[in-house]
Amino acid sequence: MFSTFFINAQAYKGKGDAKMQIGANIQNGGTGIFVSTDFGIGENMSFGIAGNYLLSTDNIVGSNVEFLDRADLKIRFNANLGNVFKLNPKMDIYPGLDLGLRNFGGHLGFRYFFTNGFGVFSEAGIPISSYKSNLVGYENLNNQFVFNVGMSFNL
Numbered sequence: 167m168f169s170t171f172f173i174n175a176q177a178y179k180g181k182g183d184a185k186m187q188i189g190a191n192i193q194n195g196g197t198g199i200f201v202s203t204d205f206g207i208g209e210n211m212s213f214g215i216a217g218n219y220l221l222s223t224d225n226i227v228g229s230n231v232e233f234l235d236r237a238d239l240k241i242r243f244n245a246n247l248g249n250v251f252k253l254n255p256k257m258d259i260y261p262g263l264d265l266g267l268r269n270f271g272g273h274l275g276f277r278y279f280f281t282n283g284f285g286v287f288s289e290a291g292i293p294i295s296s297y298k299s300n301l302v303g304y305e306n307l308n309n310q311f312v313f314n315v316g317m318s319f320n321l
Contacts, residue, residue, distance in 0.1 A: 175280060177285065187200070188201050202242070220237075242262050262274075269296045287316060
C-alpha cells in the first residue's frame, strides 16, 4: 500500500491540474517569500500567478525601500515538459514567461513530487525587458536574476 501511494505521485497531470508553491526568494540585495499557483490548460501548458515579497534587503545608500518596492506580482505561462523529455512522472521541468509589475521575464523550474500532494521545486528567473531604463538602487530589486526554492502542493 505504501509503494502504491508513491507511484501515484505526478508532477504535472495536464488540463485541470492545479499546483501551489511556496518557498524562499533569493536575489542579490534581498531575500524573501515566493508564492505561485499554476493551472493546467492543456497536456503541456499551464498558466498562473506568482508573487514575492522581500523580507530583508541590503541597506542601499540614499534609498528607503518601501513596501511596494519590495513586492512583485506576475502572471505566468509554463510549458510543462516532463513527459516530452520522458522524465519520471514524479518530475516536471517547466520553462516559462512572466509578465509582472517590474518587468517581462522568463523562468526555468523543476518540480519533484514525493506523494500525490506534496513535492519540492526550484526555479530560476531572469528579466528579459525592464519597464525602466537606468535602474538604480532599490529599482534593481525584483529586476534581476532570482532563485526560488521550496515546497509544491497539488490543489
